[in-house]
Amino acid sequence: MRNFAHMNELTPAKKPRLEWLDALRGFTMILVVANHVAGMGFGEEWRHSSAIPFLVLFRMPLFFFVSGFLAYKASQVWNLRNLGALVSKKLRVQIIPTVVFFFLAMAILNKNFWSAVETTIHSPLKGGYWFTIALLYMFLLYYLFSYVESKFKGKSWIPITLLFIVSICFYETWYQPKYFSWAQGYRGAKTDLYNFLMDSSFAQVFLYFPFFLYGNIVHRYWDKAQRLMDSKWFFPIVIVVVILATLDALKWHTLRMTWAVIPLTVSRFGLLTIVFMYFRHYQQYFTKFSPIGASLQYIGRRTLDIYLIHFLFMPDLPVVGEFMKSYPHNFVIDVVSSVFLGLVIIGFSIITSNILRISPFFKKWLFGRG
Numbered sequence: 001m002r003n004f005a006h007m008n009e010l011t012p013a014k015k016p017r018l019e020w021l022d023a024l025r026g027f028t029m030i031l032v033v034a035n036h037v038a039g040m041g042f043g044e045e046w047r048h049s050s051a052i053p054f055l056v057l058f059r060m061p062l063f064f065f066v067s068g069f070l071a072y073k074a075s076q077v078w079n080l081r082n083l084g085a086l087v088s089k090k091l092r093v094q095i096i097p098t099v100v101f102f103f104l105a106m107a108i109l110n111k112n113f114w115s116a117v118e119t120t121i122h123s124p125l126k127g128g129y130w131f132t133i134a135l136l137y138m139f140l141l142y143y144l145f146s147y148v149e150s151k152f153k154g155k156s157w158i159p160i161t162l163l164f165i166v167s168i169c170f171y172e173t174w175y176q177p178k179y180f181s182w183a184q185g186y187r188g189a190k191t192d193l194y195n196f197l198m199d200s201s202f203a204q205v206f207l208y209f210p211f212f213l214y215g216n217i218v219h220r221y222w223d224k225a226q227r228l229m230d231s232k233w234f235f236p237i238v239i240v241v242v243i244l245a246t247l248d249a250l251k252w253h254t255l256r257m258t259w260a261v262i263p264l265t266v267s268r269f270g271l272l273t274i275v276f277m278y279f280r281h282y283q284q285y286f287t288k289f290s291p292i293g294a295s296l297q298y299i300g301r302r303t304l305d306i307y308l309i310h311f312l313f314m315p316d317l318p319v320v321g322e323f324m325k326s327y328p329h330n331f332v333i334d335v336v337s338s339v340f341l342g343l344v345i346i347g348f349s350i351i352t353s354n355i356l357r358i359s360p361f362f363k364k365w366l367f368g369r370g
Contacts, residue, residue, distance in 0.1 A: 020283035023293050024276065025066050026300030031059040033310050034342035036128065038334070041314050041341070043321035050324075051334035053250050057264075058271035060131075061211040065272050067135060068215030071142055078150035086143055093304075093368030094136040100366060101308040102129045108312055124198045128311050132304070134204035138212045141205075160217055167210040168265075174206040175261040214269065218276075229277050238277075242270035299346060305353035305367050306346055313345045 038044045038052055046053050076082070103117070105127060110116035120127040149159045177185040182194050184203070197203040218225045228234055245266035248254055255262060279286060286293035299306065324334060356362045363369045 018283075019288060019293065019297055020279045020286040021066065021069070022300035023286035023296035024279040024300070025063075025303055026296035026298065027275075027279070028059060028063045028066065029299050029303045029306055030296075030339060030342060030346065031055055032063065033306065033346055034335070034338040035059060036310070036314060037342045037345065038321075038338040040128070040311075041317055041320075042324070042338070043318040044324050044334075045321070048321075048325040048328055049334060050329050050331040051338070054246070054331075055335075057246065057249070057268050058275060060208060061268045062272040062275055063131075064135070064138070064208045064211040065215035065218075065276065067138070068142075068212035069219045070215075071139065071212070072216045072219040074220075076146070078147045080147075083143060083147045087140060089368075090136060090139050090143075092365075094132050094139075097304065097308055097366050097368070098129050098132045101311075102126065105129070105311050109314075122199050124201050124203045126201055129308075130201040130204050131307060133201045134208065137202055137205045138209055141209070142212070142216070157221075160213070160220065164210065164213045164217065167213055170206045171210050171265070172261055174203070175264070176258060178257070211268070211272065226280075229280070235274075235277065238270055238273060242267055242274060245270060299350075302350060302353060306349045308366075309349040309352050310345050312352075313348050315341065 035052060035055060038049065044052060046056075102120075106116045106120065107113050116127075124130060126133065145159070145163055152159065173180045173182075174184050177183040177187065180186070181188060181191050182197055182203075186194065197206075245263040248263040249260075249267050253260065284290075286296060288294045288297060320337065324330070353367065356366060357369070
């Protein structure tokens with residue numbers, strides 16, 4: 001009985017999965033792969049693409065939003081034993097697969113292995129493998145915050161709100177290279193802090209942690225969030241504000257220098273909110289009994305596998321990027337070509353994952369299952 005009680009304390013009771021949320025995660029994964037196809041595979045440049053700048057505004061913020069949403073578990077017991085177990089599991093699930101597939105990608109995709117490793121490892125993007133590293137940092141920060149938060153008597157919205165505000169401050173400063181030496185695009189002498197943020201990929205935490213916390217807050221206050229989303233005035237206001245903010249961020253550029261980050265921030269939060277509301281509102285179409293819903297859910301439950309593997313199948317078709325440069329303003333063609341090839345790559349990634357998962361050893365250590 002004592003062991004059983006301890007197991008209940010360590011692992012919170014599982015609630016039924018929100019099928020539409022798995023489908024949303026699958027949709028986001030498709031956008032991530034499609035963007036990599038356009039940028040890495042086709043060699044498209046942002047200023048010549050009619051799709052990339054818009055989709056980039058919300059695809060990764062939405063991914064981190066969903067991660068933060070799922071990270072919150074109301075029944076989780078926060079003590080040192082559970083904290084240690086969660087941290088240990090996250091370290092195993094995030095670090096080992098990332099290191100293995102990073103070196104595999106460097107060996108397969110580059111002629112000079114060691115030169116590629118040396119160059120890429122000092123890049124904040126790590127050849128594309130920054131995501132699992134940044135997500136690990138976010139989970140560790142969140143676990144530590146939750147443990148400290150649990151020591152306060154009574155539940156309060158103040159601690160998570162303060163953390164969200166602090167994350168927004170770091171996010172905003174990251175776009176102010178004139179004033180902060182650690183900011184993106186800083187032109188002065190590189191400081192030790194700047195080099196650390198880049199080499200460790202912690203810089204990406206500045207860019208996306210607010211969206212992780214946004215998702216977490218929405219889940220914490222899910223009943224209130226749903227009432228807000230279901231109100232008559234909320235969605236129309238969001239639509240109008242997002243259209244204006246997105247146009248300014250991508251086209252008008254009426255706000256300059258320090259203030260330019262405001263429409264960028266509003267458009268990112270607004271666009272991911274719209275996509276989230278869409279999947280929730282039409283959730284009956286994203287169940288496991290719907291072909292589209294079942295497919296998106298399957299992709300959504302295999303996001304780690306797909307993310308780690310899909311770089312190995314990235315095409316090398318710069319001619320497509322040249323075509324898009326010569327014939328701009330073709331949003332549909334731009335999206336369809338990237339998404340179509342992205343879906344093919346996702347298919348190959350899933351097949352590769354299924355082959356590797358035959359081995360219980362690989363299933364556990366490469367994909368965190370078992």
